[in-house]
Amino acid sequence: MKILDASKLSDLADTLAGAGYRVVVPVQDGDRVRYAEWSPGATIRTDAFPVNSAKDFLFPRSEVIDRYQLDGDDFTPLEVRPPAPRTVLLAVRPCDAASLAMLDTIFNWDYEDDLYNARRAATTVVPLVCTRADAQCFCTSVGGAPDSSAGADALLHPADGGSRLILEPLTDKGKALVEAAGGALADGKAAPDAPADVPARFDPDKVRAWLADNFEADLWDLLSYACLGCGACAYACPTCHCFDMQDEATRTESVRLRNWDSCGFALFTKHAGGHNPRPDQAARWRNRVMHKFSYIPERFDLVGCTGCGRCARLCPAGMAMLEACTRIEEEARKAPAHES
Amino acid sequence: MSPDTESAAAPTREHRNIYQPIPMTVADRRDETADVRTLRLEFPGDAERTRFFEAYRVGQFGLYGMPGQGECVFCVASPPTRTDAIECTFRQAGRVTAALRDREVGQRITFRGPYGNHFPIEQWKGKNLLFVAGGIALPPLRAVIWNILDRRDEFGKVAILYGARTVADLVYKHELAEWDARDNVDLVQTVDPGGETDDWRGKIGFVPAVLEEVAPKPADTIALVCGPPIMIKFTLPVLAKLGFPAADTYTTLENRMKCGVGKCGRCNVGHLYVCKDGPVFTVEQLKAMPHADM
Structure with missing residues (x-):
């Protein structure tokens, strides 16, 4: 059994960085905790929920996907080779690791997005089992668990009352990481701590059944009333993958950027002719819920939400996916979906 | 995914960057x-x-x-x-x-x-074809029309109803004249009331009304409709009334797109991606879609 002192996680990060990994860990950043690239002196925080998700390091907020030299009225394509550094997502949440199944699927279900795939192939995923959860956590309602190994190459278990960590390799990438960790890990024994108690709060199948019959329900107005359309939920969400493509140019060079986007933004679906198929915030919020709990399950046999609760923790208007889903399930109980 | 339309060609791995044109x-x-x-x-x-x-x-x-x-x-x-x-x-x-x-x-x-997907024209051999188009929506049907006319012997009768707001708004004017001159194409042109010129020899009236007046026969006929939403809205009931089955009536959907390859997430209508499952849909498929989302 490979173990280390919980207080020595930064030594492990240091060792892995020294071995050539880009080490992504939850660190203190002002008054928040966020996933960031490890640098010596940073404070690793595994006791608070990071505001961002691990997707930032596989599907960056903004990235150059095409580049041209501009010559008056003509242009010359320039090579685009986005960096795909060997990366470890260390002590991320199991719900972050679980979200990779969604991203892997969307970037490969038909056309294969090698910009994403190159980074994904270079990434080793090492979640830390959650021994505490907060009121917004609902991984167990969407097929996850606080000690889930879904998407993990190795798993960190808190042990001996939080004083130690057990590192359990699960894949070849995980074994390579243990190898690279060398002396930062010791052989020994430790008793794993119990994972957090995260009660199931709703049944996604019941939510999905209600959604199939209730595109026009009055409830959408009520559920979306507070939405400001700020998009914070989508940016924090580990499975939200919608993006925009925008060109930026000087006189001599242009780049095409892929930037995160959100179905909560008013311009997201607006046509050039002025028509907007999702004309109000209720239609946009409905798409957000439908996409995660109806369209993705229908299409890919996945639930498009890992229950991380980030959207609720960040929402300036106090909206919560958990609340929407429990409310929908309540509604479904009141008026069971008609048999067709 | 789309039982009534042929699926798109399988993607290739030739381009490593799928966004590079x-x-x-x-x-x-x-x-x-x-x-x-x-x-x-x-x-x-x-x-x-x-x-x-x-x-x-x-x-x-x-x-x-x-x-x-x-x-x-x-x-x-x-x-x-x-x-x-x-x-x-x-x-x-x-x-x-x-x-x-x-x-x-x-x-x-x-x-x-x-x-995207395409019109399943290989399934239409021997059948009659009715094209109904409005304004700037003729281009997708123009591609089908020329495809059919370039393989004229493989298909039955070809009828085209095309309308625009005004004579000036009709696109492909020289091709309309060419289709009009052919004896194996039945072309009806119309402009909205007030959109006619002194020398206009076509019909005057909205596309749905002219369609009802011309009353094409549905027997063994595939109907293709492209136009602004308002035209589609009033044309589909006329086609249904004339007896064209929804499963044999085709249209194309447009939504805002960025990637075109099923990733950027904005063109969906329900769980269908217009860029992958469309743009070609039958009216039967349209009826199963969430309406307010269109």
């Missing part, structure tokens, strides 16, 4: 109306041209772009039977379409495609 040269440009232009585009080489035409089926679309400005989605307006170049027809609406419109003959733009 190829350059195309403007070989010709024509003004269709005051703000609608057609570009004829030549491929950079035979390899690119061959790769395109091996994949291309009528009804598919592409992304046309200018580096520094962006990309726009239009259908491929020329048929797969004409393999020396492709054409696109678009209305100038914003920054990208203005840049594309300003390209001179000999200058280059970028192109990605073909994307």
